[in-house]
Amino acid sequence: xxxxxxxxxxxxxxxxxxxxxxxxxxxxxxxxxxxxxxxxxxxxxxxxxxxxxxxxxxxxxxxxxxxxxxxxxxxxxxxxxxxxxxxxxxxxxxxxxxxxxxxxxxxxxxxxxxxxxxxxxxxxxxxxxxxxxxxxxxxxxxxxxxxxxxxxxxxxxxxxxxxxxxxxxxxxxxxxxxxxxxxxxxxxxxxxxxxxxxxxxxxxxxxxxxxxxxxxxxxxxxxxxxxxxxxxxxxxxxxxxxxxxxxxxxxxxxxxxxxxxxxxxxxxxxxxxxxxxxxxxxxxxxxxxxxxxxxxxxxxxxxxxxxxxxxxxxxxxxxxxxxxxxxxxxxxxxxxxxxxxxxxxxxxxxxxxxxxxxxxxxxxxxxxxxxxxxxxxxxxxxxxxxxxxxxxxxxxxxxxxxxxxxxxxxxxxxxxxxxxxxxxxxxxxxxxxxxxxxxxxxxxxxxxxxxxxxxxxxxxxxxxxxxxxxxxxxxxxxxxxxxxxx
RNA sequence: GGCGGCAUAGCCAAGUGGUAAGGCAAGGGUCUGCAAAACCUUCACCCCCAGUUCAAAUCUGGGUGCCGCCUCCA
Numbered sequence: 001x002x003x004x005x006x007x008x009x010x011x012x013x014x015x016x017x018x019x020x021x022x023x024x025x026x027x028x029x030x031x032x033x034x035x036x037x038x039x040x041x042x043x044x045x046x047x048x049x050x051x052x053x054x055x056x057x058x059x060x061x062x063x064x065x066x067x068x069x070x071x072x073x074x075x076x077x078x079x080x081x082x083x084x085x086x087x088x089x090x091x092x093x094x095x096x097x098x099x100x101x102x103x104x105x106x107x108x109x110x111x112x113x114x115x116x117x118x119x120x121x122x123x124x125x126x127x128x129x130x131x132x133x134x135x136x137x138x139x140x141x142x143x144x145x146x147x148x149x150x151x152x153x154x155x156x157x158x159x160x161x162x163x164x165x166x167x168x169x170x171x172x173x174x175x176x177x178x179x180x181x182x183x184x185x186x187x188x189x190x191x192x193x194x195x196x197x198x199x200x201x202x203x204x205x206x207x208x209x210x211x212x213x214x215x216x217x218x219x220x221x222x223x224x225x226x227x228x229x230x231x232x233x234x235x236x237x238x239x240x241x242x243x244x245x246x247x248x249x250x251x252x253x254x255x256x257x258x259x260x261x262x263x264x265x266x267x268x269x270x271x272x273x274x275x276x277x278x279x280x281x282x283x284x285x286x287x288x289x290x291x292x293x294x295x296x297x298x299x300x301x302x303x304x305x306x307x308x309x310x311x312x313x314x315x316x317x318x319x320x321x322x323x324x325x326x327x328x329x330x331x332x333x334x335x336x337x338x339x340x341x342x343x344x345x346x347x348x349x350x351x352x353x354x355x356x357x358x359x360x361x362x363x364x365x366x367x368x369x370x371x372x373x374x375x376x377x378x379x380x381x382x383x384x385x386x387x388x389x390x391x392x393x394x395x396x397x398x399x400x401x402x403x404x405x406x407x408x409x410x411x412x413x414x415x416x417x418x419x420x421x422x423x424x425x426x427x428x429x430x431x432x433x434x435x436x437x438x439x440x441x442x443x444x445x446x447x448x449x450x451x452x453x454x455x456x457x458x459x460x461x462x463x464x465x466x467x468x469x470x471x472x473x474x475x476x477x478x479x480x481x482x483x484x485x486x
Numbered sequence: 487g488g489c490g491g492c493a494u495a496g497c498c499a500a501g502u503g504g505u506a507a508g509g510c511a512a513g514g515g516u517c518u519g520c521a522a523a524a525c526c527u528u529c530a531c532c533c534c535c536a537g538u539u540c541a542a543a544u545c546u547g548g549g550u551g552c553c554g555c556c557u558c559c560a
Contacts, residue, residue, distance in 0.1 A: 011490080031560070044560035074558070153489095156555075162488040163556055187557065211558095233560030237490085243557085264491090265554065274559060302498065302509070306491080308553060309498090318498065318510040325509080363500080363507095372500050375508035386525080393524050456519060463521085474523055484523095 003058065003365045006306065008237060008260040009155055013367055016259065018228045024055050024062045025223045027257070028109070029215060029232035029240065032069040033093035034078045037100050038280035039296075039311055040233070040266040040273045046300045047263045047368075048231045049106045050418055054364055057417045065222045066109040067215060068094055070116050071208050076197060086198050087116075100283040104293045105419045113218040115209060119200050121217035122209045125251060126189045134250045138180035140192025140205045146185045149246045155260060156238035160185060187243055189213050212243035219256065220248065230257035234264055234306070235272075264308045273311065281311070294327070294420055295320040301370040301418055322378070323420075329381025330415055330422035332388050333408040339391065340401040356380060356410050360417075370418065377418075380411040392484055393474055434469045444473065444481050 003016040018024050028048045031041055048066075055062045070090035079089045098108075115122070126142055129135035134148050146152050146160065153159055163185060177188065188210035193199030199206035219227060225248070232241060241260065248256040265272045268279040287293060299319035303309040333342070356376050363372030387404055390397045397404075415421065435443075443462055450458040463473055466483070474482045 008490095029560075032558090037560085041560050047560095072558090156489070158489050158556070185557075234491090234554065235559050238555055239557045240559085263560065265560075267553075270553070272554070272559090276558065298509090299498095304499080308492085312497090314510090315498065321511085322498095322509055369500070371498090371509090372507075375500070378508055389524055451519075454519075460520080467522085472523070475518060475521090476524095477517060 004367060005259060005261060006367050007258075008262050009257075011157070014259070018060065019226060019258065022059070022061060024060045024229060025227040026052065026055075026062060026064050026229040026231065027215075027219050027223060027227055028064070028066045029230075029236055030066040030068055030112075031097065032072050032074060033090045033097065034072065034074040035093060035275070036096055036282040036284060038273060038275075038282050039286060040280065042100075042104060042283050042296060043266050043300045043309070044233050044263050045101055045106050046104060046297055046419070047305045050301065050370065051229075051231070051261075051368055053107065053417050053419060054368070058361075063223065064109045065111045065113065065218070067218050068097075068112055068114045069211065069214060070094070070114045071198075071214070072211065090114075090116075096284075100287070103287055104283065104296060105421060107419070111222055113222060115214040118214055118217050118221065119209070121221045122213050123202055125213060125217050125220070125247065126209075127203075128251045129189065129247065132250060134246075135189055136182065137204050140207060141177065141180055141188055142190035142204055143177075143181055143186040144189055144243065144246060145182060146187070146246065147183060149250050151249070152185075152246050153242065155242050155245055158238065187212060187239065189247070212240055213247055215240070215244050216247040216251075216256070219244075220252075225252040225254045225256075227257045229259045229261060231261045231263070234262040237262055262306065264304075264306045267308045267310045268312075270310060272308075286316075291316060292320055292323055294422070295323045297418070297420055298323050298326070298374075301374060304371060305368055325385065326377060326381045326415065326420060327422040328388065329377075329384040329408075329411050330420075332384040333405070333412070336388055336391050337405070337408070340404060342401060342405050352410055352413055354406070354410060356407075357414070360414050373414070373418070377411060377414055377420075380407050380414075384408060384411065393476065393482065395482070435466075435471070440466065440471060440483060444483065447473075448479070448481065 004013050005016050006013045026048075028044075031037060037045075052062050052064050068090070071086070075086050075089050079086045082089075126135060129144065130137070130142070133145075135142050135144055137143075178184065190202065190204055190207050190209060190213075192204070193206045193208060197208070199208055219230075230241070230244075237260075245256050267273060271277060271279060273280045283296075286296065295316060296319070299316055300309070302319065302322070309315075356379075360373045360376045363369045363376070366372070384404065384407060387397050387399055443466060447459045447462040450456070450462065466473060470486045471483055472486055474484070476482060
């Protein structure tokens, strides 16, 4: 089976072939650290986290690099507002990033380069661009001359002539840099320091890098001239990724990345979730509501990664219900494995080959169709949940234990690929000091007597009392009452 | 104005030529003193029009609607 993915550059779905067989070099444009991450960031991080996990599961050795933009006007503004420094602000939100993403079960990248740690590489690149005639200095700034790069626009599919400056309506008509630029679409590689701003020395004078150049420099430093996969939000296609291509390829003469992949936006009431619209919800707000982190992952993975997804309370609730189903399946082995005589162990993921795995893989191989893959997990989980219920309600099941064990291992393995994990001791960890088994049995006996005497008020009282302590009674045909702790 | 994308049940969503996965929600049934739980079960001709084809949700052309980007952006 072969993996194909949609390449923004060619606007086609293509067979995935890494530069070096078996190895994948992947870069994800991370966040600018001036505030807490919101659900939109979470979506991007979850998607690329799962893509990475999937590639690894498919047998690739993946080197995954993700940057932090820690030099930026918005960080400076934030620092100014609160009377601290850019470093202080950046550091704080990097920490917050790790907390939030840790809670969402995002695996850490192999490296997290930062703009402030990449100044050498950035300056080297600007120098090379200057020498090759792609960049020009202007009053302490340095700009990229977009006209000089004939392929400018190839990623976003636009021509310079077609671009209407300020058409988005978000840009003020008077661009303070306009007088220094040769052309409106030229962009800053280096910005002269204004008084009181953090600055680095350079041959153009004290200043700081523009936004796009850091990624070109980091990719080159950490992964080489050409990488396999370059990922990011769809809103970065233009200008950010377009500019990265212009910077890197002008210098190296080689493709920056063979596959450009972009995730769709999270919307609220059909509008993009963003800081400027103020319609965002931060990850920590959402988690503290509380929302199960796995429900958030599921919410994201149920949708095709390139399409927009609309955030609503109902959608999260539906994802939570869906997760409850998967969780019951995932906990099956821990709860019933012993009873079924398995050697219950933490599920490793040894290669498994069976129809479910094949169905999962052929779905996800098709441009990361996680929703299609999830259908397999749901089928397994529902089956296991049913078997678990049979064990609770009837004390037995007709299905051979080896079959159940196999299904469970498949489910756990596939769930791990998606970063979905149910903690075995989630509830078990909570000490249940309440009633002992014997006390419960005694109460049930009392209730049975009451029922026989048709004293239903009393029998219901006992049932409610037990329920209040987290003990659910199951009245079966034939007058037998089973019970279990919730 | 330019470029790109999307349109499948109440909601989310897969399916890219052969007669509609999966999830959530909802309804019905069995069981029960009632309930809960559980189990069984029901639920779409795919935005509109025209065309290609033995056959189209799937291809082509034309509409309509929605979204993203056009130098803040995941």
